[in-house]
Amino acid sequence: MATADPERAGEPEQEQDVVKGRSPWRLGWERLRHDHVAMAAAVVIVLIGLAALLAGVVSDLISHPPDTQYREIGLSPAGVPQPPDSTFWFGTDGVGRDVFVRVLYGTRISLLVGIASSFGAVVLGTVIGMLAGFYGGAVDTLLARALDVILSMPFLLFGVALAAVLGPSLWLVVGVIVFFTLAAVGRIVRGQTLSIREREYVEAARSLGASNRRIMFTEILPNVLAPVLVYASLLVPIAIIFSASLSFLGLGVPPGTPAWGVMLREAIDYYTVAPWLFAFPGGALLLTTLAFNLLGDGVRDALDPKASRLGRAG
Amino acid sequence: MSLLEVENLNVTFPTPDGMLHAVRDVSFTVQSGQTLGIVGESGSGKSVLMQTVMGLTHGARITGQAYFEGQDLLTMTEAERRGIRGARIGMIFQDPLTSLHPHYRVGWQIVEMIRAHGRQTSKRAARARAIELLDHVGIPQPDQRVDAFPHELSGGMRQRVMIAMAMALEPALLIADEPTTALDVTVQAQILELVKWLKDEIGSAVVMITHDLGVVAEMADTIMVMYAGGPVEWAQRRTIYYAPHHPYTRGLLSSLPAGERRSRLDSITGQPPSLITLPSGCPFHPRCPFVMDRCITERPPLRQVAGGNGDGSHRSACWLPIDAVGLGEHVDEQRAAYAHDARGATVHGRFGDAP
Amino acid sequence: MLRFVIRRTLYGVLVIWVISVVVFVLFFVAPRNVARKLAGRQADMSAVEAIREDLGLNRPLLEQYGDFLWGLLQGDLGYSYYSDEPVTDKILDALPISVSLAAGAAVIWVVLGVSIGVLSALRPRTIADRAATTFALFFYSMPTFLLGLLLLYFLFYQLHLVGIDWFPAATYVPLTEDVGQWARHLILPWITLALVLTGTYIRLTRGSMLDALGEDYIRTARSKGITESRVTVRHALRGGITPVVTQFGIDFGTLVGGVLITEQVFGLQGLGYIAVTSVVQGDLPVVIGVVMVASAFTVVASIVVDFSYAVLDPRVRLT
Ligand SMILES: Nc1ncnc2c1ncn2[C@@H]1O[C@H](COP(=O)(O)OP(=O)(O)OP(=O)(O)O)[C@@H](O)[C@H]1O
Ligand code: SF4
Ligand SMILES: [Mg+2]
Numbered sequence: 001m002a003t004a005d006p007e008r009a010g011e012p013e014q015e016q017d018v019v020k021g022r023s024p025w026r027l028g029w030e031r032l033r034h035d036h037v038a039m040a041a042a043v044v045i046v047l048i049g050l051a052a053l054l055a056g057v058v059s060d061l062i063s064h065p066p067d068t069q070y071r072e073i074g075l076s077p078a079g080v081p082q083p084p085d086s087t088f089w090f091g092t093d094g095v096g097r098d099v100f101v102r103v104l105y106g107t108r109i110s111l112l113v114g115i116a117s118s119f120g121a122v123v124l125g126t127v128i129g130m131l132a133g134f135y136g137g138a139v140d141t142l143l144a145r146a147l148d149v150i151l152s153m154p155f156l157l158f159g160v161a162l163a164a165v166l167g168p169s170l171w172l173v174v175g176v177i178v179f180f181t182l183a184a185v186g187r188i189v190r191g192q193t194l195s196i197r198e199r200e201y202v203e204a205a206r207s208l209g210a211s212n213r214r215i216m217f218t219e220i221l222p223n224v225l226a227p228v229l230v231y232a233s234l235l236v237p238i239a240i241i242f243s244a245s246l247s248f249l250g251l252g253v254p255p256g257t258p259a260w261g262v263m264l265r266e267a268i269d270y271y272t273v274a275p276w277l278f279a280f281p282g283g284a285l286l287l288t289t290l291a292f293n294l295l296g297d298g299v300r301d302a303l304d305p306k307a308s309r310l311g312r313a314g
Numbered sequence: 315m316s317l318l319e320v321e322n323l324n325v326t327f328p329t330p331d332g333m334l335h336a337v338r339d340v341s342f343t344v345q346s347g348q349t350l351g352i353v354g355e356s357g358s359g360k361s362v363l364m365q366t367v368m369g370l371t372h373g374a375r376i377t378g379q380a381y382f383e384g385q386d387l388l389t390m391t392e393a394e395r396r397g398i399r400g401a402r403i404g405m406i407f408q409d410p411l412t413s414l415h416p417h418y419r420v421g422w423q424i425v426e427m428i429r430a431h432g433r434q435t436s437k438r439a440a441r442a443r444a445i446e447l448l449d450h451v452g453i454p455q456p457d458q459r460v461d462a463f464p465h466e467l468s469g470g471m472r473q474r475v476m477i478a479m480a481m482a483l484e485p486a487l488l489i490a491d492e493p494t495t496a497l498d499v500t501v502q503a504q505i506l507e508l509v510k511w512l513k514d515e516i517g518s519a520v521v522m523i524t525h526d527l528g529v530v531a532e533m534a535d536t537i538m539v540m541y542a543g544g545p546v547e548w549a550q551r552r553t554i555y556y557a558p559h560h561p562y563t564r565g566l567l568s569s570l571p572a573g574e575r576r577s578r579l580d581s582i583t584g585q586p587p588s589l590i591t592l593p594s595g596c597p598f599h600p601r602c603p604f605v606m607d608r609c610i611t612e613r614p615p616l617r618q619v620a621g622g623n624g625d626g627s628h629r630s631a632c633w634l635p636i637d638a639v640g641l642g643e644h645v646d647e648q649r650a651a652y653a654h655d656a657r658g659a660t661v662h663g664r665f666g667d668a669p
Numbered sequence: 670m671l672r673f674v675i676r677r678t679l680y681g682v683l684v685i686w687v688i689s690v691v692v693f694v695l696f697f698v699a700p701r702n703v704a705r706k707l708a709g710r711q712a713d714m715s716a717v718e719a720i721r722e723d724l725g726l727n728r729p730l731l732e733q734y735g736d737f738l739w740g741l742l743q744g745d746l747g748y749s750y751y752s753d754e755p756v757t758d759k760i761l762d763a764l765p766i767s768v769s770l771a772a773g774a775a776v777i778w779v780v781l782g783v784s785i786g787v788l789s790a791l792r793p794r795t796i797a798d799r800a801a802t803t804f805a806l807f808f809y810s811m812p813t814f815l816l817g818l819l820l821l822y823f824l825f826y827q828l829h830l831v832g833i834d835w836f837p838a839a840t841y842v843p844l845t846e847d848v849g850q851w852a853r854h855l856i857l858p859w860i861t862l863a864l865v866l867t868g869t870y871i872r873l874t875r876g877s878m879l880d881a882l883g884e885d886y887i888r889t890a891r892s893k894g895i896t897e898s899r900v901t902v903r904h905a906l907r908g909g910i911t912p913v914v915t916q917f918g919i920d921f922g923t924l925v926g927g928v929l930i931t932e933q934v935f936g937l938q939g940l941g942y943i944a945v946t947s948v949v950q951g952d953l954p955v956v957i958g959v960v961m962v963a964s965a966f967t968v969v970a971s972i973v974v975d976f977s978y979a980v981l982d983p984r985v986r987l988t
Contacts, residue, residue, distance in 0.1 A: 031330070152684050152971060153691075154926050154963040157944055161956055164948035165695055241812045245930055248814045249945055264814060268934075271818055272826050282815045289810040297806070370891050392897070400894030412885035416984055417907055430895045463983045479893070 024226070024303070031302040038298020044291040052111050055104040064088075064098040066105045066258045071096045081274045091276040094266060103280050105258035110288055113174055113243040118235035120178035125185025126228055130216055132186070133193025144190065147183040155180040156245065163251035170253050173243045181238065185231055192224045226303045233296035237289035244285055260285045315384055316343040317487060317519050318367070323378035325359070325366050332590045336362040336374070338544045346486065349513070349520040351530030351551070353566065354540035357586050360523045363540070364489050368405060369395045383486070401431040404480030404518075408492040410472035414464040420475045421445070421460035427479050447478040451508060470501035477508060484516045491523045506533065527566050531555065536627075539563045542587050542597040545616060549628040557621035557639040559630035561602050561649070567641065596633065604649050606656040608633050673987035677975060681968040688964045689741065693734050696953050737957075746958035751950060756958035759943060764962075766841050767939035769851065770858055770931065771924035775917070777863035782870025783913060787906060789871065790878035801871060809868030817861045817934035824857060841937050858935045862928060866920060874913055881909030911981050915974050922970020926963025 032038055059065055070092060076082065084091040090099035132143035159176045166172050196202060202219050210218075246252030247261025255262060260281040267277035325337035337359045344350045352360050365371050367380045367387060380387045382403065387395060399405075407413040415423060424444040429435055435443075441460065448456035451474040464472055473493060480488060490509060494502035510533050513520050522530050530537060530551070537554045539547040539562065547560040558564050565582035584601040587593050593600050596609040612633070619636040621628045628639075633656075638649050718727075740747055746756035789801035808816075824836050836857050842850040881887065882905050890904040891897075927941030936942075940959050947955035979985045 149684050149687050152964060152967050153688060154923050154960070154967055156929050157927055157941070157960055157963055160929065160945060160948050161692075161960060162695065164951070164956075237810060241810075244812055245814060248812075249929065249933060250949065251945075264818070268818070271822055275822055278815070278818050278822075282812075282818065285812060285815060286810060289812070290807065293806055293810045365888070368892060370888055396894045396896065398894070399892055405889075405892040407885060407889065409885060413889045415886040415890070415904060415908065417982060426895065427893045430893055465984050476889075 028226075028299075028302040032298055035298045035302065038295050038302075041291040041294035041298065044287065045295060048107050048288055048291065049111065051104055052107040055101070055108060058104055059101045062101070064101045066101045067097065067256075069096045070098070081270060081277065083274070084276055090280040091274065093263070093274075093277055094270055099263070099276065099280055102258040102263060103260070103284050106260040106263065106281060106284060107288070109170065109253060109257065109259040110240045110244070110285070113170065113177070114236040114240040114288075114292070117174045117177035117181070117239040117243075118232050120174065121181040121185055121235060121239075122228055122232045124178060125182035126189050126221075126224065128182065129186040129189025129191075130193050130220060130224070133190040134197060134212070134216055134220065136194075140190075143186070147186045147190075150180060150183040151187075153180070156242070159242070159246055160249055160251050163246055168251055168254045170257075173246055173252050176246075177239045177242050181235055185228060185235075188227055188231060189224050192227060193220055196220050196223050230296070230300040230303055233299045234293065237292040237296070240285070240289055240292070316381075317346045317348075317383065318344040318521075319379075319381040320367060321379045321381075323363065323366065323380060324376070325362055325371060326375045327373065328375070329590065334589045335592065336543055336589055337366065338542075340378075340540075340543075340545055342538055342545070342548065344487065344519050344521060346519055347517050348535045349522060349530075349533050351527075351534030351537040352521060352523045352540060353525065353527055353530065353537060355525055355586050357589070358525075358540045359543040359589070360525075360540055361491055364405075364491060364521060364523060368399060368403060368489065397431070400427055400485070401483045402485050403487045403489060404483070404485040405489045406473070406476045406480045406491065406493050409496040410469060410476045411464060411496075413476060414472060416464055419461050419463055420448075420467070424448075424460075424475070424479045424482060427482050431483055443482070444478075447482055448475070451475075451478040451481075451512070452504075453478075469497050470505065473497060473501075473505050474508065477505070477512065481512050481516065481518075485518055487519045487521065488513065489521045489523070492525070493522075494529060495524070495526075502529075509533075527554070539566065542592060543589055544597070545631070546598065547630045547632075548616070549621070549630075553621050553628050553639075556641065557628075558641065559619045559621065559628065559634070559636070559639045560598075560632045561604050561634070562598050563630075564641070564646075596631070604634060604653040606633060606653050608656065670987055673976075673979075676988075677972050681972055684968050685961070685964055689738065689961060692957050692960050693737060696957060741961065746961070747954035749947075749955050750952045751947075751955075756954050759955060760940065760958055760962055763938060763940045763943050764925075765843065766937050767927055767932070767941065768925055769841075769844060769855060770862065770928050770937060770939060771921060773852070773855055773859045774862035774866070774924075775921055777859055778866040778870055779917065781863065782867045783874050785867070786871045786874025786913075787878055787901065790875045790882060790905075791901060793879065802875070805868040805871035805875075807868070808864045809872065811865055811868075813861060813865045813930040814934050816865055817858075817931060820857050820861055821934070855937075858928075858931050858937060861934070862924070862931045869916070869920075870913065873916055874909075877909035877912045878905055881905040884908060911978065914977050914981060918970045918974035918977065919967070922967045922973075923963070926966040927959060 055066075064070075070088075073082075073087065073096075081094055081096070082088055082092045088098050088100065090103060093099055093102070128143055128147070132140040132147075155176075159173075159180070162176055163172060196219070202215060205215050205219055243252055244259070244261030244264070247257075247259050248265045250265060252261055253259045263281040264278055264285075267274070267281070270277050320343070321341045323337055323340045324335070327334040327336060340359075340363055342350065352363070354360050362371060362374075366374070366376055367382075369387060369392070376388060378388065382398065385394075387398070414420065421441060421444045424447060425437065425440040428440040428443055429437070445456045445460050448459055453459050453471060453474050459467070459471070464475070467475065477493075488509070493509065494505050497505060506529065509520065509522075512518075513533075520533070522534060524530055527537075534551045537547075537549060537551055538545050539554070539560065541562050547554065547558065547563045549558075554563060555567070558567060562582070569582070582601055587597055587600065594613075595611050596602070596605075596614050599605045599609040602609065614631045614633045616629050616631045617636070618626050619628050619630045619639060621639040630636075634649055635652060638645065638652065737747075744757065746760070748755055749759060752759075785801050785804070789798040792798050828835060835853075837854050840854060842854050844851045884905075886908065887900060887905055890900045927944050928937075928939060929941035929945060931937070932939045932942040933945060940963065943955060944959040944963075946952075947959070976987070979987045
């Protein structure tokens with residue numbers, strides 16, 4: 001940490017540890033670093049990321065491709081899936097595929113959907129919210145009303161309907177999630193922008209002749225970033241659950257894809273005879289959403305300690 | 315027996331950055347019917363001190379005693395303390411808007427106070443009493459205002475409501491925590507007048523917390539000046555105003571607008587210290603114009619100094635000679651000269667030039 | 670007041686109209702040939718044409734939309750492509766199931782969520798609080814269908830294996846028929862739905878209780894010498910309940926319009942269930958009907974929420 005900040009490099013160590021003078025981001029990071037739960041969650045997320053990256057390698061290593069149906073060794077003579085053993089660590093599914101390999105591949109889809117859609121929602125929501133809050137007037141009315149309409153739509157139902165009409169696909173799922181979550185981001189950012197716009201330094205920048213775009217990027221954006229970042233980290237698990245739910249209803253990613261939601265849907269038919277079919281993908285799904293939520297909470301507490309601290313006297 | 319007797323009170327809050335020592339080694343007494351002014355900058359621990367006495371600080375480590383009418387408030391059961399709060403000790407706060415519950419009518423809030431300590435009082439009687447109280451504190455049309463919500467009243471009116479509520483049960487002690495800070499200047503004097511008048515009428519003692527020596531100028535009998543959680547000077551009102559000893563008190567006085575007291579001294583510069591890592595020695599030394607070597611290493615105890623009625627009632631926590639009391643340039647020059655001798659360096663003796 | 674109701678209702682109607690346009694465009698313009706599907710694989714072109722004719726799909730789009738809107742205004746949502754039943758009837762049949770499910774679950778999650786949230790806010794950072802927040806986070810992270818499957822497996826199937834049939838799995842018994850059976854058949858779905866939402870309510874209640882407990886008026890209340898339980902309930906909870914009520918209004922409004930996943934897992938034929946089925950079948954009138962009804966519920970819920978602000982907070986003026 002002594003040389004992390006070039007401007008301060010060379011100063012004695014103590015000087016940098018004074019509580020005052022640290023930027024809010026740095027302070028947030030310090031707090032996050034000392035939050036053991038959040039750090040553990042981050043480690044789990046990194047491991048999940050590794051699983052996603054290495055899914056192919058692992059599947060090659062044990063030479064079980066995700067889509068191969070081992071009807072001979074993977075199903076009992078009566079055609080029932082096999083429980084976990086030394087060949088199939090997580091057992092096999094209804095058509096004799098290796099559940100372990102498929103769960104590994106499932107991390108790819110979940111992470112992709114989760115991260116891509118929260119990123120998309122945050123970018124679009126921030127742009128819309130900033131435009132609405134900054135320009136006010138008709139622009140604001142129109143955008144705010146549009147956000148209202150989106151928030152009034154029963155979104156899982158719409159997601160289902162959209163997926164049915166346009167056919168199942170991964171990017172459609174991402175699109176649907178972005179569409180329905182950007183409204184919430186937009187509202188937050190709009191509110192923040194409205195209050196920041198009135199502050200003195202923005203007035204000052206304006207009177208110095210700064211252009212609107214400049215004010216938006218240099219004065220407003222940095223100030224809305226913290227709440228947006230918190231929201232983004234909490235959006236990832238929401239997106240993951242949402243996409244798994246769509247898949248579970250048979251309307252998310254195409255059937256047969258090794259995605260956790262799809263696997264869980266397929267598990268329903270066997271839930272009495274082959275509980276491992278929902279235990280493993282279900283466990284992986286829960287672990288992922290838990291890890292992201294724990295990290296998200298940590299980020300929120302670190303950036304906005306008020307939210308988690310008690311009131312004070314005085 | 316004193317009405318309130320606080321001894322060696324210490325309050326620390328555990329915070330993520332370390333232990334925050336909000337109140338340190340505070341002892342004082344309040345006699346029945348008397349007024350004590352507690353004065354200090356923002357963050358000097360005034361509110362925490364009195365709220366601890368009331369049993370209102372949560373999550374803090376507390377040591378010491380606080381005897382009220384002979385009983386230790388800090389060791390009694392919560393139920394016993396509850397019987398005293400409101401009934402024997404009333405409290406009003408800085409911001410009447412946030413201190414009243416926004417969702418309840420003011421009458422309801424007063425009635426709640428009355429009935430909390432006398433369940434036999436009927437609702438109707440309590441309401442009649444609430445209207446009477448509102449009238450008493452000078453609220454026009456009290457029978458209508460009793461049904462108003464706090465946001466429907468002006469700041470001054472709200473503070474009158476708070477006072478009516480705190481005085482409803484004629485407490486022996488009223489704690490007023492900066493009751494005028496959030497109000498318009500014109501209203502401030504009226505509110506202070508009201509407090510003084512009610513106090514005399516009921517005969518209660520008052521602890522008036524403020525960061526402005528002007529506020530207690532007319533009503534305090536005794537004044538305690540606090541700095542960084544601890545008392546730095548304690549004296550009769552007149553002594554504080556005319557013969558202060560501690561440079562901090564000296565600085566506070568020079569920030570008063572009253573023309574006669576204005577001197578060459580500027581008001582205190584710099585920030586109050588962090589209560590987590592207090593400066594060594596005298597906690598005021600980084601801002602003190604008279605700082606000496608000793609101040610940096612040794613913490614001055616609260617000791618008797620000259621002035622006052624010579625009865626030992628004037629105490630100050632400062633290493634300057636005990637007779638270095640008073641206002642005016644020549645006293646400051648004496649202080650500076652002494653400090654100069656003590657540390658062998660040039661001392662400007664002006665707050666604006668504090669090292 | 671009256672102005673508020675009128676203005677808000679008009680706005681609600683506008684929102685529903687916008688949604689109707691979106692829905693219509695989505696389903697009628699989208700490249701999906703329902704007639705083809707209805708006619709079956711082997712059907713020849715003329716059969717497909719006949720069906721299109723029959724359903725009125727070969728008319729100009731605006732005309733179709735006009736009809737659709739006209740019907741909507743009269744409360745007529747058309748007929749199912751599949752069963753020829755009036756969509757309104759289908760919806761009216763399904764509605765009690767969704768309402769039963771949502772209402773029963775709501776009781777559980779509100780009671781659990783608010784009480785745990787309050788208790789946990791009263792003792793922040795104690796073991797009890799940590800247990801509560803962990804519980805909340807766990808169920809908050811839990812996908813509904815996964816919880817449903819788990820409950821089915823343990824509380825239905827495993828108990829069933831050892832001869833205990835406390836929690837029957839499927840089917841719905843109308844409330845008017847037998848209250849006991851109605852509740853018994855809904856217990857598992859209720860628990861599923863309630864637990865998943867309880868997490869949100871614990872977190873929300875805890876957060877806003879902590880905020881309220883830090884307010885100056887709580888200090889005033891304590892300085893009055895009233896009991897701590899009165900401070901908690903009459904002062905802090907009263908001051909902090911607004912966000913919880915808001916969230917409840919929105920959640921309940923959404924759920925009444927169809928609890929898609931829980932209904933699917935437990936085979937309850939509520940609005941959500943028929944929506945999913947009709948989506949899969951391409952039964953457009955039913956899909957549109959359910960979507961419109963569900964949107965109407967959310968819009969009404971948001972009006973009620975706005976209204977409740979004014980009831981809960983005297984500082985809010987309705988204009
Ligand atoms: N609950 C708490 N937890 C941690 N620190 C606290 C708490 N309550 C107060 N403090 C800290 O204690 C110190 C003293 O606060 P206090 O409110 O008593 O000051 P004050 O003299 O009343 O100032 P003001 O004029 O601003 O009211 C402050 O630094 C404050 O941040
Ligand atoms: S002279 Fe020394 S002891 Fe006195 S206030 Fe100044 S620094 Fe403190
Ligand atoms: Mg204070």
